Each structure stands twice: as C-alpha cells, then as structure tokens.
Amino acid sequence: MSLLQLEKTLAExxxxxxxIKSTIKGQLSTYGLLDDAWTSRKGPAIEDERH
Known part of the structure; x- marks a missing residue:
C-alpha cells in the first residue's frame, strides 16, 4: 500500500x-522505503476542535 493510498483510506x-475534526502532528521516526510503510512516530500530538 502506498503512502497516498494509506492517507486516503484513513481519511475516508x-x-x-x-x-470531531482532529489533527495529528509529529516527526516521522522511520520510513521503510522497501516496505513502503510508516513504522513509528516520535512525540505525536493530537488536537481536536470541539465547538
């Protein structure tokens, strides 16, 4: 699965x-180019917008 397809599937x-609208931010720790997959994130921060 490509990164673009992963993002599209997650969004859908x-x-x-x-x-609730939320944002996930963080640094990508490792990206397996051969596996075409994220392996971990460093210090993720999740924010949500509640009205």
Missing part, C-alpha cells in the same frame, strides 16, 4: 466515523 474511514 475517519470521515465516516468521527464527528
């Missing part, structure tokens, strides 16, 4: 379930 899944 979250749009169907989540009712």
């Amino acid at each position: 899944s979250l749009h169907a379930v989540v009712k």
Whole structure:
C-alpha cells in the first residue's frame, strides 16, 4: 500500500466515523522505503476542535 493510498483510506474511514475534526502532528521516526510503510512516530500530538 502506498503512502497516498494509506492517507486516503484513513481519511475516508475517519470521515465516516468521527464527528470531531482532529489533527495529528509529529516527526516521522522511520520510513521503510522497501516496505513502503510508516513504522513509528516520535512525540505525536493530537488536537481536536470541539465547538
């Protein structure tokens, strides 16, 4: 699965379930070029917008 497809799939899944807008930020620790996959994130921060 490519990174673009992963992001698209996550966005579609979250749009169907989540009712709050959120942002996930962090540094990518490792990216397996051969595996084409994220392996971990350093210091993720999750923010949500509740009105």
